[in-house]
Amino acid sequence: MKRIKLIIPVLMLSLFFTGLFLVQSDKAMASANLYWGSQGNEVVTLQQTLNTQGYWCGEADGIFGPKTYAAVIKFQRAKGLDVDGIVGPNTKAALGLNDNKTATTITPSRDGSSIYRGRTLTMTATAYCSCYQCNYPYYGAPSYLGLPLGKGIIAVDPKVIPMGSRLYVEGYGEGIAADQGGAIKGNRLDLCFASHQQALNYGIKTVKVTILD
Structure with missing residues (x-):
């Protein structure tokens, strides 16, 4: 009986601290x-x-x-x-x-479709990815704004499109002006893709670019 009396308070304390830990964990996650x-x-x-x-x-x-x-x-x-x-x-x-x-x-x-409003430019678009061939000698480095290279990252001339601008590119979708390039001058932009093959398939296109903000 003495053992049972001792075990019950220990179990109650254990449950109390376990509950307290879970509450604090939830708060930390939130x-x-x-x-x-x-x-x-x-x-x-x-x-x-x-x-x-x-x-x-x-x-x-x-x-x-x-x-x-x-x-x-x-x-x-x-x-x-x-x-x-x-x-x-x-x-x-x-x-x-x-x-x-x-x-x-x-x-x-x-109708649930997106409406893109803003200043629209006609630009020449090329494509790249995060691979060594596309980024030599900066392979492994993030974009100019420090973001990981991938779909949605767009290299621009900051004299034409401010860095950090949100863009909609015809045939590509939305992205952010987060990168620059030595050959990206004037009305040119470089669209980042997930793979080198996708970039090659895209080639060079004339597109309409809407500066959303």
């Missing part, structure tokens, strides 16, 4: 920063919230990529926050994000 490469439900909520507040980042797919990054940058600039593309406590507070709040995705047109 307060974690979101940044390029983050994935999951928190990113979905972030994307939905950005879309709802007019900072369109495309479909809420739960992947923090170039569209979400560009929308976060635009939001931070508009709200006078540190412009770093990281969704930390201050940016979350400004967005009104919390554990119990979800947002509703909005569509920019009645």
